[in-house]
Amino acid sequence: MKRFFASATAIALAAGIGTIASAQDDAPRQVVFTNVNIFDGTSEALIENGSVLVEGNLIKQVSADAIEAPDAFAVDGEGRTLMPGLIDMHSHLCIRNGMLEFRDNYDQMANGAYTAIAMQDYLDQGFTTVRDAGCNILGIAKAVNNGIVPGPRIYPSGAFLSQTGGHADTGSFNDVPGDQDDLEAHMFGFIADGVPEVMRAARHNLRAGATQIKVMAGGGVASEFDPLHTTQYSLEELKAIVGVAEDYGTYVLVHAYHDRSVNRAIDAGARVIDHNFLVSEETIIRMKEEGVALSIQAVMSLEAFGDPESITFFSADQKAKAAQVNSGAQQMMEWAVKHDLIMVTGGDMFGPDLVRQAENIIWFNDEVAKNPHLSLKTATSNAAEVLTWSGGMNPYKEGTLGTIAEGGYADIILIDGNPLEDIHVLKRSNVDFVMKDGQVYKNWLPDENAPAFQPAGPRRDAYFGNL
Structure with a gap:
């Protein structure tokens, strides 16, 4: 087999160079991972000392035995855990320190530059x-x-859909009807009132x-403008938005905290509730019965909102609201585990917390689930299932996500440790190898044949392109 080494092609990667074909012909490149313990995204035990064959951007074979692939590049995992790339179900890639920073202090060019950095950090x-x-x-x-x-x-x-005075109303106190905030002008959020307006915004x-x-x-x-106790959008408006989504073959997720807002959204046909921190057990039971998924933000609700004073860009009123959310979050999540909801995790973490997205999974596990297998599924196979609800709007139809299985996308990470035994190994410092769509974006694996190609610096976090 050809020996694998990391090719230092960060510049080529930034230029968008695709997969390198075989030098002999146009057949898809093959990569075989050996000596890995495989978490496939669903099973409760690892496949020990297994092998995975990637061809092009898809997984071709998963085996508990050696895979014969004489022309493939060989990646020796040296006993690491091979698992699906993680999926974050509540990111805000273009938010840094609060919703207003790129309105008041910078422009949208700076926003785009920041977003590019944030995306590389996720990888x-x-x-x-x-x-x-x-x-x-x-x-x-x-x-x-x-x-x-x-x-x-x-x-x-895309842009948040918000009523006037809703959670994505980023205007100023002195606005009058008809004024448009700069963020709305740049499609950060649409302020839409009434059935025709919300349908147009969704479309x-x-x-x-x-x-x-x-x-x-x-x-x-x-x-600024929406107290926690408010319920936003009428049932008619919500039904209109859901109807537009269903006409496109996709779904609606909602930001909501308490019984009245959550149940109105479910009445309208929403399929995913994000946050949900102040609901009753009865609402959790309804979500289970109707197949409504819960998107969990454990770090923000349990850690950050447990100490609102630490959030430097929050006003006094925002800090008080954060403390109220923290008061209900733990109980809500415990009910969700008890009633076996469809659960996914998404950090809602940006600014100084951008660098620790995996801790959202870890906090959910340590404070609530106490079940690494369940917690891992929230960021792999469970998340992938919910993503399929986008139907015909799903841009990734060639393979599957969230599992290590034949026909899946080659989105693969190698972890130094066993996350089914110790979920803390999901932290960045233990993520030694990252492949997305068959391309390598991070390689910390030792290679005595090519030491010059190891990333430099104490964090060794350079991004690498093709094998």
């Missing part, structure tokens, strides 16, 4: 797919899909490539 942490839960990300998602810039797979929601997002629609259905913490 370095082992997150090969994200569902962006709202902001002006549609052009970035298109650029990633077309190979213009490197980044994780993006399932973009505009889908027209530009949104894979699902994100609606602000209740009050929030990191915003």
Whole structure:
């Protein structure tokens, strides 16, 4: 077999160079991973000392035995855990320190530059797919899909849909009806009131490539005009948005915290609730009965909102709302585990917390689930299942995500440790290898044949292109 080594092609990667074909012919390149313990995204035990064969951008074979592939590049995992690339189901790639920073202090060019850095950081942490839960990300998602810039797979929601005074109303106190905030002008969020307006906003997002629609259905913490107790959008407006999504073959996820807002959204047909921190057990039972998924933000609700004073860009009112959310989050998640909801995890973490997305999975496990297998599924196979709900709007139809299985996309990470025994090994420092779509974005594996190609620096986090 050909010996694997990391080719130092960060510049080529940034230029969007695709997979290198075989020198002999145009057959897809093959890569075989050997000496790996495989977490396939669903099973409760690892496949020990297994092998995985990648051909082009897809997984061709998964085996508990050696795979004969004489022309493949060989990657010796040296006993590491091979598992699916992680999936974050609540990212905001274009938000840094709060919703208003790129309105008041910078411009959208700076926002785009920051987003490119954020995407590389997600890859370095082992997150090969994200569902962006709202902001002006549609052009970035298109650029990633077309190979213009490197980044994780993006399932973009596009602009938030918010009523006047809703959670994505980023205007100023002195606005009058008809005024348009700069962020709205750049499609950060659409302020839409009434059935015709919300339908037009939803259609505009889908027209530009949104894979699902994100609606602000209740009050929030990191915003000025919407107290937590509010319920946002009428049932008629919500049904209209859901109807547009269903006409496109996709679904609606909502930002909501309490019983009234969550149940109204479910009445309208929403399929995913993000946050959900202040609901009753009765609402959790209803979600289970109707197959509504829960997107969990454990770090923000249990850690950050446990100490709101540490969030330097929050006002006094926002800190008080954060403390209220923290008061209900633990109990809500325990009910969700008890009633076996469809659960996914998404950090909602940006700014100084961008660098620790895996801790959202870890906090959920340590504080609530205490079940690494369940917790891992929230960021692999469970997340992939919910992503399929985007139906015909799904841009990734060639393979499957979230599992290590024949016909799946070659989104693969190698972890130094066993996450089914110690979920803390998901942290960035233990993620030694990241492949997305058959391309290598990070390689910390030792290779005595090519020491000059090891990334430099104490973190060794350079991004690498083709094998």
